Amino acid sequence: MRKPENIVYGTGDKPPLQIVLILALQQMSFLGVYLVISPLLARDLGLDQQQSLQLISATLLASGLGVLLQTAKIFGIGSGYFCPLQGTSSTFAGLILVKTHSGLSAVFGMVGVVGLAQMAFAFLFQRLRGVFTVQVAGLAVLLIGLGLGNYGIKLLMEVKPGMSWHQQGSLCVLTLGTMIAFNVWSSGHLRLFSAFLGLIAGFIGSWFMNAIPDSDWAVFHEASLFYLPKPMNIGWSLDHRSLLPAIITGLFLALHGFGALVAAQRFNDADWKRPDLQLIKQGIIAEGLTNFCNSLLNGLPLTSSGGAVSLAASTGCTSRYLAYWLAGIMGIIAFMPKAIVFWQIMPLPVMGAALIFLASFTALSGLQVIASRLLDNRKTLALGIGLILGVSYEPVFRTFHEISTEGLKTLLFSGVSLGVFATVVLSTLFQIRNHTRQQRSFDALHSSLDDVILFLEQQGKSWGARAEIVKRAEYATWQAFEILTEHGLIEKQDETSDKIQLQTIFNEYTFTVVLNYTGTVLPLMTHRPSHEEMLRDESAVLQMAGYLLHRLADQVRTRHDGEHCELRLIFND
């Protein structure tokens, strides 16, 4: 795995203590915005103050556990990447539904089932390699980026009591401008801390503009300094009516995790070509296990934070040591309600600016992944419709929410999940009558290079192969055509034509072109003829041709059964 240029400290690197501490604070500053999710759910569930504190503390403790499990990568749990977890309001519908029918304690039983469901889906995703392709991974990353950006714009555009448009705009420009300035025009430590410096600038600007309401400061002063959460303090029970919403929520959390983990892989590997489904499985298992433990602590379901992953990548540090320190900070803050409240004070335009900054990196990364592959009509439609649904999540959510039953509302988890789910369903559906393994017969004497290129490009698009690999295959295949025809290796079918059957096979790791013909096996050369030999002997041209073919493809295999010959050109992706 080669570290990308923009990454100063990669997964296995150990940054100096003072740097990793500041970076962990930077991450906490970003994740701090999601601390408001727990109080919101506490309010919707009708929890009293003690129960609210329990929920908030437990969620934060579980977040710390989650980031540790994710990075630890032991006993098949965790991807090894820096991929923190955050609360999400998208699970509210399911949780409130369960509370309505089964009581408060069943809510946390549901969270436990969500965790188990995530772990089960993790194994399923790995088996469905043909469905969870590079393009789907790219779509997930793109939607995460667009979702972050959309949320950032919303935070910015929302009218804040006591804050004018001018103040909101100024705070956004100050925060975003500072982040961009340090990220683009500085290097080393300043670039590492660009997001944090922007947040500090925004906070200081908020102070001078009196953008933080007195009521927020009052809450801060009233908050207690220390609180000890107790496991199952609110309760824990299981009701069969919570199973379906839990499984559906687990599926969508797993899909969201798939996207964030793909982003983490992509950001850490300059030579990334496809998702490592084994590590993704381990990563989703870590998330599921975290949520199961979270249920016992009476916390809110957590999902992977694409934003935190983007923050790490955009500032150049994706080290697992960052995870250790972040877990430590989360663990400490979990026992300190005053600290939790302080992190919630950050004005929303400042957080909105941060989200816009991070969204840029993530969205473009996803776009690059999708664009790296050839797409046929089926893939274009599956990805396009998924993308449109994903970005149109809010109007879809509003309409669907109004007309659907309570149970179905849990289906609308997030734009990422909706988009990926739609693409996966359509991709599976489009496999019907998809004759990807086509065989076409070419008249070697009268076919042209353009005919071969057209066929291989169509095959490449059907398979979703990388354009660069298909290009190499086109060249080598025509080279093979020439060798077979020019050197009389094909037995003529009649006076006017030689037939070559062309077929392709693709398995995400290799693109194989198979040529079947009747005649003589092609001699493969592992060493090239000398220049003198080529001048002296015309047959040396065939030797050079065989050598070129041997080198243009990653592997060349021949076999024959009497006069029926097969030439296999294998290109590694």
Next chain:
Amino acid sequence: MLTISSARQDESLVVALSGRIDASSAKTLEQECLEWIAGGETQLVFDFSDVNYISSAALRVFLVVAKRLDAVKGSVRLCALNATLRDVFDISGFSKLFVITATVQEAL
């Protein structure tokens, strides 16, 4: 299908090739080159900017041309090869035999 056009620039004959240099078009190219050399040309520059394919038979043609020009103390230069063609010349060891430049101007 190969299109061959030539134009004199300074003391060199710049030969612009367009299309594919496969086994059949290589024979035509070899014939033309040998006629130019017989006619007194000693400095040949081949422009590959519009060539998308070259076969081993074509490589032999350039070898023959280089040998003939070497005998009359001439030179042959190749320019504007795309990445795939450059790969072919590198794999075959032919890139060591020729001066290869990015543009015609650099070759002159």
